[in-house]
């Protein structure tokens with residue numbers, strides 16, 4: 001059984017959770033604060049779509065979640081384990097067996113010298129999965145006739161489906177995919193989303209970034225990022241709720257922000273709610 005989350009049905013606690021997560025990229029001209037205190041939970045058995053405008057921090061969040069990048073601050077728990085407390089060996093084991101990722105550019109997740117079947121078999125071996133499942137999986141993703149093809153012989157869409165296959169074989173507890181349907185037509189997109197759904201139904205926590213309406217519709221929940229924080233959260237088809245972080249901050253949507261040109265508000269706590277009023281206005 002995976003150490004990350006519940007497997008084979010019966011989903012229980014979160015497969016991953018982050019609190020006050022910060023990611024800062026240093027550069028010659030200064031620092032970019034890509035994540036500014038993310039608070040989020042990624043439940044086992046659920047498909048979470050991470051959305052938001054370009055530059056809002058989706059890929060940065062996914063890279064940290066997938067253990068490809070270390071956070072600059074805050075905490076990330078994978079299953080019960082705080083990532084900041086893990087040594088190199090424990091991290092490597094988690095990456096191999098429990099956390100799978102599909103990079104935004106599929107070739108970054110693939111090896112040029114291996115055939116499609118060999119790529120998936122390699123992941124299967126690392127996770128102790130049954131090698132016989134590899135062909136079936138590639139078949140489900142529409143790649144049955146590309147088993148012996150190498151990357152350079154595959155189309156962008158085929159590479160993307162292959163990267164998904166290598167990530168999901170053996171159903172690791174946490175599957176992180178950066179825009180896994182970006183290169184795909186409707187039919188192939190459907191195959192990928194069905195495969196991610198199958199993994200969730202087997203107990204994996206699936207987290208994927210998307211600009212794609214098809215992806216949002218297929219997900220159980222949506223986390224919407226703006227300026228490196230979770231702006232709103234919603235469950236499938238339900239209303240979005242604004243996210244309030246552990247320090248009490250919440251992000252106003254742009255249309256509400258326009259009501260406060262001075263960047264200040266008067267807070268009136270009343271009964272079960274709170275009024276947010278431009279300074280100087282009456283009750």
Ligand SMILES: Nc1ncnc2c1ncn2[C@@H]1O[C@H](COP(=O)(O)OP(=O)(O)OP(=O)(O)O)[C@@H](O)[C@H]1O
Pocket residue numbers: 025026027032033034052053054055056057058059060061
């Ligand atoms: N390796 C890096 N070095 C420096 N800055 C980076 C790096 N990666 C991302 N950034 C910056 O961090 C911010 C968030 O980028 P990120 O790629 O996480 O956003 P995104 O929401 O995934 O965008 P997109 O939808 O365009 O992929 C941006 O300002 C980006 O320029």
